[in-house]
Amino acid sequence: MSSRKLYLYTRFERFWHWAQALLIIILLVTGFEVHGTFRLLGFGVAVSIHNFCAWTWLVLYAFIVFWMLTTGEWRHYVPTFVKMFEVLQYYISGIFKGEPHPVPKSERIKHNPLQRITYLGIVSVLVPFQIVTGFLYYLYNDWPVFGWELSLSVVAILHTVGAFAMLVFFVIHVYMTTTGHHPFSHIKAMFTGYEELDEDNVA
Amino acid sequence: MLTRLNTSLSRFVLVLAACVAVSFLEVSLAIANQLTFEPEKTYGAEQARKVSRPTTRWVTTDHSRHPVLQQEFSSPEEVTRACLTCHNEASNQIHQTIHWTWIDPADSERLMGKNGLTLNNFCISIHSNEPRCTSCHAGYGWKDGQFDFNKEEAVDCLICHDTTGTYEKFPTKAGYPVEAPTKFGKKTFQPPNYTVIAASVGRPTRANCGACHFYGGGGDGVKHGDLDSSLYNPSRQLDVHMNSEGANFTCQRCHSTDAHFISGRTYKQPAFTDRRSLIEDDLVKRISCESCHTATPHAVGHKANDHTDKVACQSCHIPAFARVKPTKMYWDWSTAGKMKDGKPYKVKGAFGKASYMTKKGHFVWEKNVQPEYFWYNGKMDYLLVTDKIDPTKVVKVNFVEGDKDDPDSRITPFKVHRGKQPYDSVNMTMAIPHLFGKDSSAFWKGFDWNASLTAGMAAADVPYSGEYGFVETEYHYPITHMVAPKEKTLSCNACHVKDGRLATLSGFYMPGRDGSRTVDILGWVAVLAALIGVIVHGVMRVISKSKSEQE
Numbered sequence: 001m002s003s004r005k006l007y008l009y010t011r012f013e014r015f016w017h018w019a020q021a022l023l024i025i026i027l028l029v030t031g032f033e034v035h036g037t038f039r040l041l042g043f044g045v046a047v048s049i050h051n052f053c054a055w056t057w058l059v060l061y062a063f064i065v066f067w068m069l070t071t072g073e074w075r076h077y078v079p080t081f082v083k084m085f086e087v088l089q090y091y092i093s094g095i096f097k098g099e100p101h102p103v104p105k106s107e108r109i110k111h112n113p114l115q116r117i118t119y120l121g122i123v124s125v126l127v128p129f130q131i132v133t134g135f136l137y138y139l140y141n142d143w144p145v146f147g148w149e150l151s152l153s154v155v156a157i158l159h160t161v162g163a164f165a166m167l168v169f170f171v172i173h174v175y176m177t178t179t180g181h182h183p184f185s186h187i188k189a190m191f192t193g194y195e196e197l198d199e200d201n202v203a
Numbered sequence: 204m205l206t207r208l209n210t211s212l213s214r215f216v217l218v219l220a221a222c223v224a225v226s227f228l229e230v231s232l233a234i235a236n237q238l239t240f241e242p243e244k245t246y247g248a249e250q251a252r253k254v255s256r257p258t259t260r261w262v263t264t265d266h267s268r269h270p271v272l273q274q275e276f277s278s279p280e281e282v283t284r285a286c287l288t289c290h291n292e293a294s295n296q297i298h299q300t301i302h303w304t305w306i307d308p309a310d311s312e313r314l315m316g317k318n319g320l321t322l323n324n325f326c327i328s329i330h331s332n333e334p335r336c337t338s339c340h341a342g343y344g345w346k347d348g349q350f351d352f353n354k355e356e357a358v359d360c361l362i363c364h365d366t367t368g369t370y371e372k373f374p375t376k377a378g379y380p381v382e383a384p385t386k387f388g389k390k391t392f393q394p395p396n397y398t399v400i401a402a403s404v405g406r407p408t409r410a411n412c413g414a415c416h417f418y419g420g421g422g423d424g425v426k427h428g429d430l431d432s433s434l435y436n437p438s439r440q441l442d443v444h445m446n447s448e449g450a451n452f453t454c455q456r457c458h459s460t461d462a463h464f465i466s467g468r469t470y471k472q473p474a475f476t477d478r479r480s481l482i483e484d485d486l487v488k489r490i491s492c493e494s495c496h497t498a499t500p501h502a503v504g505h506k507a508n509d510h511t512d513k514v515a516c517q518s519c520h521i522p523a524f525a526r527v528k529p530t531k532m533y534w535d536w537s538t539a540g541k542m543k544d545g546k547p548y549k550v551k552g553a554f555g556k557a558s559y560m561t562k563k564g565h566f567v568w569e570k571n572v573q574p575e576y577f578w579y580n581g582k583m584d585y586l587l588v589t590d591k592i593d594p595t596k597v598v599k600v601n602f603v604e605g606d607k608d609d610p611d612s613r614i615t616p617f618k619v620h621r622g623k624q625p626y627d628s629v630n631m632t633m634a635i636p637h638l639f640g641k642d643s644s645a646f647w648k649g650f651d652w653n654a655s656l657t658a659g660m661a662a663a664d665v666p667y668s669g670e671y672g673f674v675e676t677e678y679h680y681p682i683t684h685m686v687a688p689k690e691k692t693l694s695c696n697a698c699h700v701k702d703g704r705l706a707t708l709s710g711f712y713m714p715g716r717d718g719s720r721t722v723d724i725l726g727w728v729a730v731l732a733a734l735i736g737v738i739v740h741g742v743m744r745v746i747s748k749s750k751s752e753q754e
Contacts, residue, residue, distance in 0.1 A: 016565050034698060034714055034715060035714070035715070035718055036697075036699075036715045036716060036717075036718065039696070042694065042695065042696050043694075043695035043696045043699040043700065043714075043715050044694060044695035044696070047506070047695070047714075050331070067502070069516065078342075091740075095744060097747070097751075098744055098747075098748075098751050113552035140356070141509040141511075141512075150316075151718075152712040153711075153712035153717065156712055156714060156717075156718070157718065157719045157722050160718060160719070160722055160723070161722055161726070163726075164722070164726030164727075164730065165731060166726075167726075167730050168730055168733045171730060171733040171734055171737060172733050172736075172737060175591050175737035175740070175741065178741070179744075189444060
């Protein structure tokens with residue numbers, strides 16, 4: 001089986017991917033410490049790091065959104081149901097039978113329908129949800145200034161729900177990277193920018 | 204064409220990446236400041252230091268040159284009369300204060316206070332025990348319920364204004380010093396040389412206040428836990444303000460005094476209601492931490508500034524009380540009266556302190572005690588000896604007022620002194636024992652509870668049924684002295700953990716302590732399901748791959 005290399009991920013795309021990966025890991029670890037799940041750095045340090053990463057991500061997020069809009073990369077995140085069923089079927093059974101992926105990667109289609117809906121959900125729902133609940137939490141002491149009558153418990157618990165959703169995504173996403181040509185080829189692609197494709201599997 | 208586009212795109216991306224990198228750096232620098240938890244400048248402390256230079260206060264009189272003081276005094280009252288020849292308002296002023304009345308000035312019914320119907324769970328009440336208890340009264344001769352509170356010459360000026368350290372009131376003489384050398388325990392009390400003492404009177408020092416307040420409950424450190432003889436000359440470690448090698452504050456440095464009215468006592472009236480600081484008003488009473496340190500005493504942006512609306516400074520800055528000397532934490536009167544070979548006896552326990560005394564029952568002393576925390580609005584309410592109680596429950600002899608929803612309440616540290624003490628099991632009220640005295644109804648003479656309670660209740664003019672039992676009680680003292688150096692301040696983890704210091708306070712969400720059990724369970728189930736799912740999927744892939752390779 002011969003293979004072909006496809007330049008899919010630009011420098012900034014790779015940068016924001018890994019920066020977000022790092023931020024998510026740190027935010028999850030410090031966040032669950034603040035939540036009281038375990039003790040690692042101490043509450044105060046965990047809070048400071050968590051806040052720092054949150055601010056950093058907010059800045060990065062603004063750049064990512066800007067990049068998506070200006071480069072037209074947003075097109076890769078438009079949801080579609082075309083071949084959604086086939087992709088699901090592939091991961092449920094086809095993958096075990098050595099069948100080819102129903103939506104091979106190309107410059108035109110970087111993500112399969114399942115990825116599109118997941119990433120879109122994360123970037124437009126989960127991340128903004130965490131930003132909003134996180135900022136409300138962060139600004140707790142200023143609520144009276146704004147005249148907000150919220151419940152810290154509701155805000156904090158919603159933020160925790162978001163954190164669990166992110167952790168579930170993280171587990172599945174990391175696993176899914178191993179389903180490429182080789183177990184590490186997707187990860188490698190996210191470093192080099194070049195995705196390796198089977199020759200007989202090019203659209 | 205495509206290559207050109209690619210180059211310009213990658214250039215653009217490069218610029219963007221650089222921007223992100225710069226903002227990373229900036230935010231990290233800003234945060235790095237916060238991460239180093241010892242702020243270089245603490246605004247409040249800085250401001251406070253400016254206004255707390257060592258006092259070199261001048262006086263405009265030399266008392267040794269006043270002819271009226273150059274006489275042989277035959278009684279302490281004569282000294283007071285001499286003082287009043289110049290300070291002619293002093294006794295009137297004292298007469299208004301709680302140091303004199305032992306009644307809460309804010310209580311219009313005049314029931315609250317040692318001379319009212321409140322009690323504690325140490326020696327319980329002064330009624331019928333006056334000559335012993337009033338050795339700490341700022342006066343002379345309060346030996347029973349007949350004391351005349353209007354006598355000007357009965358005010359004891361010297362207990363607060365003696366600077367020689369030789370003036371002492373005898374423990375059982377109703378506030379009088381001795382007239383001839385007299386032994387009390389191992390100590391011999393000497394008659395004061397009034398002429399010398401009167402010639403050198405001055406402003407009170409910690410020694411004057413401490414003579415009574417460090418010995419509340421009849422012994423060193425018995426009552427408060429944050430007030431004991433270790434504060435005569437405390438180290439910086441024990442108290443940053445009174446540190447005898449540092450700021451060396453006197454008590455009235457914080458307990459601002461106005462015409463003999465000393466701020467700080469809390470019954471119905473909080474010690475302070477004014478939350479302004481010296482920065483806003485130079486004549487503010489300095490009784491609260493905020494008076495000098497402001498409500499935002501930490502470095503700008505420090506999270507601790509956000510805590511001052513809900514957490515008293517003392518909660519973090521006094522990690523433990525009784526750090527040098529032990530304090531009494533438990534007192535069980537119900538076991539008092541046991542004899543050994545027909546005689547009263549003592550058992551020594553930890554810290555060289557008695558753990559049992561026939562006269563008083565069992566004690567527990569503790570050192571370096573972690574406070575208990577309550578919402579506190581500055582007011583303490585007290586059970587009266589006429590109030591009905593429920594003996595099946597622990598009776599709170601005084602109550603900490605405050606609520607999480609009250610903007611004037613802060614989470615505040617307390618010493619809780621627990622014990623067992625007598626109550627009237629028919630009338631369901633607390634009971635006052637007659638402890639001290641030469642008569643046989645005094646418990647410390649006759650060891651007969653019924654006789655003692657009959658006499659004590661009669662002295663307080665409260666009905667007593669003749670039936671008694673013992674009930675568990677709690678007494679609360681706000682902890683406010685023994686402020687530790689900043690490096691000994693509690694860390695966030697003292698409270699923001701599952702079983703931290705504030706585990707017993709409920710009804711509000713505290714990060715690190717609280718969460719939704721349902722969300723946590725469902726969340727971890729989801730994470731676990733995802734993990735199991737991907738592991739199973741992965742294993743199946745490996746198996747199917749090796750199968751197909753075999754084929």
